[in-house]
Amino acid sequence: MNAIDISNLTVSYDKHPVIRAITVSIKPKQIVGIIGPNGAGKSTLLKAIMGLLPLDSGNISIFSKSINEAKHLAAYIPQRSEIDWDFPVTVKDVVMMGRYKHIGLFKRAKKEDYAIVENSLKELGMQDFTNRQIGELSGGQQQRVFLARALAQQTEILMLDEPFVGVDAATENSIWELMHRLKSQGKTIFVVNHDLTNMVKKYDSLLLINQRLVAYGKPSEVFKPDIINKAYAGRLTLLDEIETKGQV
């Protein structure tokens, strides 16, 4: 079974089509990098898969279920800039939000939920920071809190929107380590990656879009000058730069 099947998907944002006629099927248990230039519709695609946007046309199914039935199958980790870091919530509060779906409307958290929150925090090495207000953490620690929240959601699919922006090398490594661990547990992970650095070669597969689907496949198949050029038309200098770095 495919993790995600997208067929002929068109999505508009503020009345302008941002994604046009994308058709792609993605196998489970892998780390997929979503790349493309600014305004290519990377975040929109994530949000569409999450069932957050109305579709102009086409279909999305997650593990062969329509997205309306499958909403709880994907956890979303927002871009850092989308979060109000002064908000009066502690690390524990944020991770507990990952349990809200399981707890249900009007009800309160049970022992099991507290245990899962604690484990998720341990998994990210954040157990000593449970009572910190989220603004009192470093950028890397903040990113881990949201990863812990996604873990607590216990979903089959995780979606990370630009997780490597503004984090240190240590956190970058621990995000990769965690993603590999989750993959080995059978999860499928999508990562929006804006920078075209050598890091994109670490993904199991790459989804290159520029409103339309440009290419999907292994990094060695997608990360080729002619294909990248198609998506980043007229940005050859950038490409040359990557090529030179690639030699190192």
Next chain:
Amino acid sequence: MDFLNYLIDPFQYEFMLRALTASLLVGVISSVLSCYLVVKKWALLGDAISHAVLPGVAIAFLLKISFFIGDLFTGVLTALGIGIVTKYSKIKEDTAIGVMFTTAFAFGILLLSLIRAKSIDLYHILFGNVLGVSTTDLVLTAVTGFVVLIVIIVLFKELLLHAFDPVMAASIGLPTTLFHYLLMFLLSMTIVASLQTVGIVLVIAMLVTPGATAYLLVKRMPTMMFIAALIGVFSALAGLYFSFYFNVASGAMMVLVAGLIFVLAFLFSPKDGVVWKFIKKRKIVYSTRVEDYLTAIYRISNGSNSAEVSEVAKSVGENESKAYSMLNRLTKQGLIEFKSKNLFGFTQKGLEKASFMIKAHRLWESYLVGKADMPAESVHELAHKLEHVTTEDIAEEIIKELKHPTKDPHGKVIPK
């Protein structure tokens, strides 16, 4: 007992008892709700809705229905209007708010000036008249409070997620649009219920200030709501007593007290009060200066344990009178003692402290040259910064790391 009488006396009058109940209710409801306004940055929206209830007063009078219904109607209608303009045009929310509420407010003024009803006192509508609260008003306020608090308690975690991360809220299937309008409805209800007490113009104060104050003091939403409610209740009581004994406008007094508490929190909040930040900075500056003096004296006395004021002043780059007053402070702290007017030396305590500073400085220089590969001639400045933040433990670590060095890169002896 006199003081107690002062507290109890006002409430022999029935109108004062009603005023007390109304103020306390408003204090609690609006303060709890103010926490959402603060975290959702809705202060301007709250202000808009409060002004937009004015035409409701006139319409209710014309249709001979309850003010409560009329006010709520125009308040909610304006909130919806703002939402529609924002969603279906490129106008941003703050502009939409500015346009809609002034229009609604002007319409209200126009209607009232046309009606010229004797029973409607514009002054009371704008600035409140808690002493004239009727039993019906009181019941409506109580019902409003009950509804608002129940909704907030029952939907607490959902509203928290909605306010903090609406994208995730939507992704787990919460009805975010419904929540948005639910909060606006609660806001409108609270505003209408608070009108008698503080009036249209000042109601926004009670819907922002207690929450803003609590926001400076705590780091979790439930405690923020609790503290905000306490502030609201205290302000309400204080306002009422002041208006009784000094015959001033009670609504304005309530708001002033709340504003005063905000200023106190801004200055003295243990979490991030401006005053503490200032003092902390001053302390660091001062202790750095003390340490600079001690190392200068150590270098000048060079084992002889006597130094002249003028030499020290030159070494730290301050004038002699400044150096004198600093050295006097060091004498009071028992770090140095004067031998004559110009000559002084370390006490035992001062010598220990100075040796440690020198030790830290020379250890850091050795470390930076030996381990960080920095050239010996350029490590002085960095070592000077590091010596001020060095503890005994860190010094021990460096000694271990460098295998017990005896001299620094410049060949000077590292003190024990």
